[in-house]
Amino acid sequence: MQADISVTLPAKSEFIHVIRSVVATIAARLDFSVDDINDLRLVVDEACGQLLGLRGGATVLTLKLIPGPGFLELMVSTDGSYSWPPHGQNALAWEILSALSDESGFEHVDGGPTIKLAKRVRPVA
Amino acid sequence: MSDAAPVSQPPEREALINPSNTERAAELFARLPDPAARDELVLTFRPLARYLARRFSGRGEAVEDLEQVASIALIKAVDRFDPEREVKFSTYATVTIVGELKRHFRDKGWALGVPRRVKEISLQVERAVAELNQALGRSPTVKEIASHTGTTEEEVIEGMEAMHAYSTAPLDPPNESDRDSPASRIGAEDDSLEILERWVSVKTVLEKLPSRERRILHLRFFKGMTQTQIANELGISQMHVSRLLSATLRLLRERLGPMESESA
Numbered sequence: 001m002q003a004d005i006s007v008t009l010p011a012k013s014e015f016i017h018v019i020r021s022v023v024a025t026i027a028a029r030l031d032f033s034v035d036d037i038n039d040l041r042l043v044v045d046e047a048c049g050q051l052l053g054l055r056g057g058a059t060v061l062t063l064k065l066i067p068g069p070g071f072l073e074l075m076v077s078t079d080g081s082y083s084w085p086p087h088g089q090n091a092l093a094w095e096i097l098s099a100l101s102d103e104s105g106f107e108h109v110d111g112g113p114t115i116k117l118a119k120r121v122r123p124v125a
Numbered sequence: 126m127s128d129a130a131p132v133s134q135p136p137e138r139e140a141l142i143n144p145s146n147t148e149r150a151a152e153l154f155a156r157l158p159d160p161a162a163r164d165e166l167v168l169t170f171r172p173l174a175r176y177l178a179r180r181f182s183g184r185g186e187a188v189e190d191l192e193q194v195a196s197i198a199l200i201k202a203v204d205r206f207d208p209e210r211e212v213k214f215s216t217y218a219t220v221t222i223v224g225e226l227k228r229h230f231r232d233k234g235w236a237l238g239v240p241r242r243v244k245e246i247s248l249q250v251e252r253a254v255a256e257l258n259q260a261l262g263r264s265p266t267v268k269e270i271a272s273h274t275g276t277t278e279e280e281v282i283e284g285m286e287a288m289h290a291y292s293t294a295p296l297d298p299p300n301e302s303d304r305d306s307p308a309s310r311i312g313a314e315d316d317s318l319e320i321l322e323r324w325v326s327v328k329t330v331l332e333k334l335p336s337r338e339r340r341i342l343h344l345r346f347f348k349g350m351t352q353t354q355i356a357n358e359l360g361i362s363q364m365h366v367s368r369l370l371s372a373t374l375r376l377l378r379e380r381l382g383p384m385e386s387e388s389a
Contacts, residue, residue: 017286025282028267034254035264035351037285038367042374049378092326092381096374099346 005065011058016048019063039100047076047115056080070121077114154208174199177222198225247284249274251364264353330380338373
């Protein structure tokens, strides 16, 4: 199960739950704990919520997952035209994203705003 | 969920309220907003709240969660009750509490027709998570839950989804009068000062959150505690922590608006 996964959906908040389910299912297979899966849910909610909140005429919301041994990389993007950086008040979104994942970043991939995140499976003690 | 009121004035309900309590209640209401009087009112009518919560059990929700909903509704009822009106407090409280319990089910999405099987699995999962947390001393994996409950991993995930069904509904923001209600004073070691300082941009939203939700944010984001650790600290289930966290973050996001709001 090392192949990348990608899911493309309409850029509407009612589709976020599909992304959450996909992420939870893949994370479960990688043996993430329930705590971590719940964190991933929150991360996905936050990332999608932020991207969909940007006014940039986005029509599609894309999730890309790169599962690896002991980690999961996630990329959530839209095709909206939007330039960042986050400043002022929404540093909060980053505090949330970075606290809940091991790596977090923002970039423009193929012109669309993309939030990149990664979470490692915590070794079973 | 059918709307047939499960609490149509059962005879036992009145028995919960000692007639002398009714008189005492009148005295206490006259003393409001004295916090001691308010606390005593809440304590006096807590059996009623507990009783009503139990009437809603067996519908796919943990009893302790229901009792919490009922307790908070009771506090609201105490704060909103107008003793001048010609209605007994116990009646007013019952209506308020039942209303909140029903709303709780609606918000959770159970009413949207979550199949019974999924509800059952989701309860099983919730129990299994608690048991395994205890047994393993860490958060279990889905595989472990599946073998513990004798279900498939897919069913476990389905159950977890169902438990979160309501996290898409906005968190009920407390109204102004809740701010210094007994509920907000529970758990006196309030960490909110630190969180208010660091998350300045959402200060006004944070201030309106019930203190338990604020505390969960603090423990997760500033203390770096896991959901399981927070659950142990607060004495509630891990799934409940998870639900409260997602609802709270969603509320913050809604209140704060999108990232660009400042530049727009």
